[in-house]
Amino acid sequence: MQLDLVIRGGTVVTAGDSVVCDVGIRDGRVAALADRLPGAREEIDATGKLVMPGGVDAHCHIDEPAYRGVKVADDFASGTIAAACGGTTTILSFACQAKGETLRSVVEAHHKKAEGKAVIDYGFHLIVTDPHPGLLGQELPALIEDGYCSLKIFMTYDGYMLEDRQILETLDAARRHNALVMVHAENGHCIHWLSHGLTSEGRHGLENFTKAAPMAVEREATHRAIALAEIVGTEILIVHVSGREAVEQIRWAQARGHKVLAETCPQYLFTTENDIARPGWEGAKFACSPPPRDADNVPVLWRGLADGTFQVFSSDHCPYRADGPGKSHPTEAPRFDHIAVGVPGIETRLPLLFSAGCGGGRLTPQQFVALTATNPARIYGLYPRKGTIAVGGDADIAIWDPDRDVEIRHERLHDAAGYTPYEGMRVRGWPIQTLSRGVSLWRDGRVTAERGRGQFLRRRRPA
Numbered sequence: 001m002q003l004d005l006v007i008r009g010g011t012v013v014t015a016g017d018s019v020v021c022d023v024g025i026r027d028g029r030v031a032a033l034a035d036r037l038p039g040a041r042e043e044i045d046a047t048g049k050l051v052m053p054g055g056v057d058a059h060c061h062i063d064e065p066a067y068r069g070v071k072v073a074d075d076f077a078s079g080t081i082a083a084a085c086g087g088t089t090t091i092l093s094f095a096c097q098a099k100g101e102t103l104r105s106v107v108e109a110h111h112k113k114a115e116g117k118a119v120i121d122y123g124f125h126l127i128v129t130d131p132h133p134g135l136l137g138q139e140l141p142a143l144i145e146d147g148y149c150s151l152k153i154f155m156t157y158d159g160y161m162l163e164d165r166q167i168l169e170t171l172d173a174a175r176r177h178n179a180l181v182m183v184h185a186e187n188g189h190c191i192h193w194l195s196h197g198l199t200s201e202g203r204h205g206l207e208n209f210t211k212a213a214p215m216a217v218e219r220e221a222t223h224r225a226i227a228l229a230e231i232v233g234t235e236i237l238i239v240h241v242s243g244r245e246a247v248e249q250i251r252w253a254q255a256r257g258h259k260v261l262a263e264t265c266p267q268y269l270f271t272t273e274n275d276i277a278r279p280g281w282e283g284a285k286f287a288c289s290p291p292p293r294d295a296d297n298v299p300v301l302w303r304g305l306a307d308g309t310f311q312v313f314s315s316d317h318c319p320y321r322a323d324g325p326g327k328s329h330p331t332e333a334p335r336f337d338h339i340a341v342g343v344p345g346i347e348t349r350l351p352l353l354f355s356a357g358c359g360g361g362r363l364t365p366q367q368f369v370a371l372t373a374t375n376p377a378r379i380y381g382l383y384p385r386k387g388t389i390a391v392g393g394d395a396d397i398a399i400w401d402p403d404r405d406v407e408i409r410h411e412r413l414h415d416a417a418g419y420t421p422y423e424g425m426r427v428r429g430w431p432i433q434t435l436s437r438g439v440s441l442w443r444d445g446r447v448t449a450e451r452g453r454g455q456f457l458r459r460r461r462p463a
């Protein structure tokens with residue numbers, strides 16, 4: 001049978017290998033990998049280029065309800081277009097339960113938001129804020145069965161934070177039904193107490209943002225989450241790990257054989273606490289939670305990416321508009337305890353890691369693919385349909401020019417945040433074409449994606 005498309009002569013990089021070959025695509029799937037494939041209806045010359053699995057961004061916030069009155073800027077159109085332009089072909093975003101809401105109603109609302117808009121395939125993690133017996137006993141198992149096999153819980157934030165007993169019960173329900181719990185590990189009581197101390201002394205400036213959430217707050221919660229998971233006997237994934245002391249806890253647990261997975265994100269490699277302390281509202285553009293640490297922490301995270309302590313590198317794209325509430329105000333000065341917490345990064349995630357990681361000799365191209373596509377696909381129940389280039393899998397492919405020199409400027413990006421924390425940074429390597437199920441979405445600087453073509457992904461974790 002004739003192929004629909006052949007990507008010819010590129011270096012195909014997977015988590016295991018790097019080989020020059022042709023990739024044949026039929027009906028949206030990879031149909032053949034060979035030294036030399038016969039002609040197809042359409043051909044792409046990838047000589048001198050890298051042909052990599054489209055990225056799987058397992059942590060991004062798209063069209064979520066407002067938090068502290070501020071909504072993220074991206075809907076499923078702008079968010080997924082930006083993802084595709086940065087080489088990502090699958091996203092997992094969050095369906096977040098407000099107290100009193102059923103998880104099912106939240107999931108249905110998120111489906112409506114994505115339908116007609118998403119240009120790449122997507123799935124939803126569940127955010128559980130109210131783990132009452134009915135939710136854990138009936139609703140959650142039914143949703144896991146329906147393909148939502150991961151949930152996030154918070155150890156901080158009013159309205160989100162779970163107490164230890166609730167965490168134990170949630171972990172146990174997840175264990176029984178083979179779902180993975182992602183943990184936001186910061187001790188909310190400590191943050192409250194520290195924030196209160198700072199504000200009662202009139203210290204409101206953004207340089208206090210990190211002082212209210214120091215490393216010990218994250219280290220303690222990371223250790224506690226690990227201990228609670230150990231007691232329940234289940235696996236957890238610690239999201240958005242910011243620095244050395246949390247890494248030490250994770251390594252400690254992994255060395256003892258506990259099933260602890262971990263994720264870090266671009267903002268912890270490419271920004272520091274000094275950025276949040278920039279004058280005026282400028283610092284708010286870099287504020288995320290946990291906060292980036294000092295520069296000494298950055299090599300520790302790189303080492304963790306290279307040595308397997310981290311399995312996943314996600315964007316934690318959380319795009320509040322630079323000129324909107326929480327990131328700016330025409331007259332008032334920013335307060336560290338009132339700003340919007342989160343930074344955009346869905347389009348720059350892969351080029352930043354590729355350039356500094358592979359270009360900087362810190363990661364092999366195989367490790368890059370593993371961290372950004374294959375491992376998240378495996379961990380979140382998408383593999384082998386997503387996350388690799390293999391016969392039978394979806395033809396989700398990013399063709400990279402490894403030598404393209406790009407100065408990151410928000411005017412070239414496609415999200416709706418109106419800024420990037422990485423403005424002015426130079427990277428070497430950028431995806432020049434992105435294909436989702438064999439359909440080109442982004443080529444030579446032009447978006448050709450049809451809105452609404454993205455499909456919901458029912459996920460199931462391997463037993």
Ligand code: DUC
Binds near residue numbers: 184342
């Ligand atoms: N946690 C996230 O995962 N994203 C943004 C803010 C936060 O606290």
Ligand code: ZN
Binds near residue numbers: 184240289
């Ligand atoms: Zn979080």
Ligand code: ZN
Binds near residue numbers: 061316318
């Ligand atoms: Zn997040």
